[in-house]
Each structure stands twice: as C-alpha cells, then as structure tokens.
Amino acid sequence: MVVDARSVRIQFESTPLPKLIIQIPCYNEAETLATALSDLPRTVTGFDSVEWLVIDDGSSDETVRVAEENGVNHIVRHTSNRGLAYAFMTGIEACLARGADVIVNTDADNQYRAADIPAITRPVLEGRADMVVGARPISEIEHFSPVKKLLQKLGSWVVRVTSGTDVRDAPSGFRAISKNAAQRLIVFNNYTYTLETIIQAGRKNMRVVSVPIRVNGDLRPSRLVKSIPSYLKRSIFTIIRIFVIYQPARFFGWIAAILFSLGFLLGLRFLYFYLTEGVSGHIQSVVLAGVLMTMGFQSLLVAFLADVIAANRKLLEDIRYTQRSTQGENGNYAEARFSRKAG
Numbered sequence: 001m002v003v004d005a006r007s008v009r010i011q012f013e014s015t016p017l018p019k020l021i022i023q024i025p026c027y028n029e030a031e032t033l034a035t036a037l038s039d040l041p042r043t044v045t046g047f048d049s050v051e052w053l054v055i056d057d058g059s060s061d062e063t064v065r066v067a068e069e070n071g072v073n074h075i076v077r078h079t080s081n082r083g084l085a086y087a088f089m090t091g092i093e094a095c096l097a098r099g100a101d102v103i104v105n106t107d108a109d110n111q112y113r114a115a116d117i118p119a120i121t122r123p124v125l126e127g128r129a130d131m132v133v134g135a136r137p138i139s140e141i142e143h144f145s146p147v148k149k150l151l152q153k154l155g156s157w158v159v160r161v162t163s164g165t166d167v168r169d170a171p172s173g174f175r176a177i178s179k180n181a182a183q184r185l186i187v188f189n190n191y192t193y194t195l196e197t198i199i200q201a202g203r204k205n206m207r208v209v210s211v212p213i214r215v216n217g218d219l220r221p222s223r224l225v226k227s228i229p230s231y232l233k234r235s236i237f238t239i240i241r242i243f244v245i246y247q248p249a250r251f252f253g254w255i256a257a258i259l260f261s262l263g264f265l266l267g268l269r270f271l272y273f274y275l276t277e278g279v280s281g282h283i284q285s286v287v288l289a290g291v292l293m294t295m296g297f298q299s300l301l302v303a304f305l306a307d308v309i310a311a312n313r314k315l316l317e318d319i320r321y322t323q324r325s326t327q328g329e330n331g332n333y334a335e336a337r338f339s340r341k342a343g
Contacts, residue, residue, distance in 0.1 A: 017048035018101030020121065021074075023094070025055045025087035029108035030062040036107070037070040039114035046118075046125045047102070053094060054108075057087040074098060088193040092182050103177045112136075112174035113214040120176040123209045130181035130206035133167050133198065134174035134213035141215060151235050158239050159195050162246055163202025168210045170195050181206050184321045188245060191234055199246050248306030252299050260296030263289045 022040055026033060037052070044050050051073040056064050058081035067075055076094045078087065088105065095103045102124050106112050112134060123129035138144065138152050152171055159170035171194045177185070184204055187193045201208050243251045266289035270282050 020047040021100040023091035027057040036110040129209040132176040135169040163199040165202040165208040252303035256299035263292030
C-alpha cells in the first residue's frame with residue numbers, strides 16, 4: 001500500500017487545534033475585574049482560539065459593563081446571587097455549550113498570575129492530566145493569616161486522603177479542566193467548588209496534577225473568608241460534608257464502631273463488678289451500655305443505607321455524563337439557560 005506523504009501532511013496540518021475558554025465567576029467585581037482581564041492572554045500556545053467568559057452572579061455594581069468594555073467574548077448572567085459554587089458550574093455548562101476543549105477557571109480579584117495559564121494547560125494538552133490545579137506558595141503569601149494557612153493545608157490533606165490524589169493546594173481556584181472532565185463534574189456544595197471537584201475527579205479515576213503557580217498582590221479581602229471563626233466553621237462543615245457524601249460507609253461506620261465499643265466496654269465494666277462483688281448495682285452502666293450499643297447498631301444500618309445511596313448517586317452521575325457527552329457530540333447543548341453577549 002502506497003501512502004501519499006503530502007496528503008498525510010495536509011490532513012495533519014488541517015486538523016483544528018483545541019479551543020480554550022477562560023472563565024471568571026464574578027460577584028460585584030467592578031473594581032478589580034479590569035485588572036484581571038488586562039492580564040489574560042488572547043493567544044495560548046497549543047490552542048487555535050482563546051475566548052473569555054464571565055459569569056455575573058447577580059452583581060449590583062458595574063461588573064457587566066466592565067466586562068463588555070474589556071472585550072469579554074461571553075457574559076452569562078444570574079438574576080440573583082447564587083454563590084461561587086453555582087456560578088462555577090454555570091460557567092462550566094456555558095463553556096461546554098460554546099465548544100470549549102479546555103476550560104481555565106480563574107478569579108476576578110487577579111489573585112493568580114495569568115502568565116501561568118500555559119503552564120496549567122500544558123499537562124491537559126499533552127494528555128497527562130484531566131484536571132490541573134495551580135499550587136500557590138501558601139507559606140509565602142503575606143496576607144494569609146497563620147490560621148488560614150493551617151486550614152488551607154488541612155483542607156488539602158483531607159482532599160488527598162479522600163480523593164487519592166496528590167493535590168498540594170486543594171482550595172486553589174486556578175485550574176485547567178479538559179472537556180471530558182468538565183462533562184463529569186457536578187457540585188453539591190453551595191459554599192465552594194474547589195475541594196469537591198478534586199474529590200470527584202479522583203474518585204472517577206481522572207488524572208489530577210498539581211503545577212506550581214505564582215500569585216499577585218492582594219487587591220481586596222477574600223469574599224469567602226469574612227472572618228476567621230466563620231471560615232473555620234464553614235471549612236469544618238465542608239470537610240465533614242465531603243466525608244459524608246463521598247465516603248459515607250467509612251464515616252458512619254466509624255461512628256457505629258465508637259458507639260458500640262463504648263457500650264460494650266460499659267457492659268464489661270458492669271459484668272466485672274457483678275462477678276467480683278456479687279451484689280446488684282451499677283444499673284446506670286447497664287442502661288448506658290444498652291443505649292450506646294443500640295445507637296451503634298443504628299449507625300451501622302445508616303452506613304449501609306448511605307453506601308447504597310452513594311452507589312445510586314454514582315449511577316446517576318454516569319447517566320448525566322453520558323447525556324452531556326452525547327449532547328456535546330451533536331452540538332445540542334441547551335442555550336436557554338444562558339444570556340450571551342458577544343465581545
């Protein structure tokens with residue numbers, strides 16, 4: 001069989017390069033958005049086209065006007081504030097609808113260096129990763145308090161344990177996501193998407209890579225960290241919720257084991273005194289032992305039920321992914337959810 005080398009070269013050269021869309025969730029970001037947009041690239045090595053998409057999460061300031069004036073290609077608007085996690089997922093849906101092969105998520109406060117976008121997209125382009133998370137130099141960021149630095153490291157550790165990945169900076173919002181990975185993502189948490197999306201990726205056997213990135217100076221206080229007590233409470237709740245959703249059998253199993261063990265030990269205590277002293281008494285130990293062992297047994301039942309529910313949720317996620325990928329191949333992503341502004 002003879003192959004025309006020139007035709008092969010022409011066919012290869014005519015293959016279109018992937019499309020990159022950079023999305024920015026925004027809520028009242030008129031003061032910082034222009035600065036963030038001024039650093040975004042219009043061309044990135046390895047991509048045929050680069051577009052910008054802003055998700056306006058019900059802003060009451062001039063966020064939309066600033067986006068329009070700075071050449072944003074697409075603007076997706078919420079009529080009311082839905083929260084960062086919801087805005088992130090709206091952006092993912094909008095990017096997929098607009099034919100993105102790779103999606104980069106960044107912040108409107110210009111926290112991350114846009115010059116590092118080629119670095120976080122390269123592993124996706126090379127087929128080495130489905131999701132790339134930019135790892136900030138946490139210990140070197142001056143405006144992070146010691147408590148926040150500790151919580152950032154704790155959150156990353158929880159995510160590594162739960163997801164089986166080696167992400168060094170799980171709360172980082174600067175990340176690149178392949179089309180296939182984006183189609184599989186769904187966020188249950190209303191507070192933030194950062195931890196949950198990594199856990200989902202790890203549990204779905206996606207390849208998750210960390211890449212060192214740089215950060216810019218602080219332009220405004222964090223919207224997620226209104227105060228250290230509030231951040232601590234939300235972080236603890238998020239971590240617990242992650243375990244409940246993604247490892248329910250282990251979470252409730254440990255509760256069952258602790259309660260049942262305490263009840264069993266109290267029962268042994270009563271038996272010891274009964275056999276050695278030979279007199280009645282210590283009835284409180286018997287009652288408390290019975291209550292604890294009953295609670296332990298009930299927690300074990302909850303563990304089994306939660307595990308069944310988790311398996312059902314995984315099945316629904318697989319069905320959702322199949323529908324998304326089919327719609328993407330046919331170009332049938334619904335546009336009714338989005339209002340579009342062409343830049």
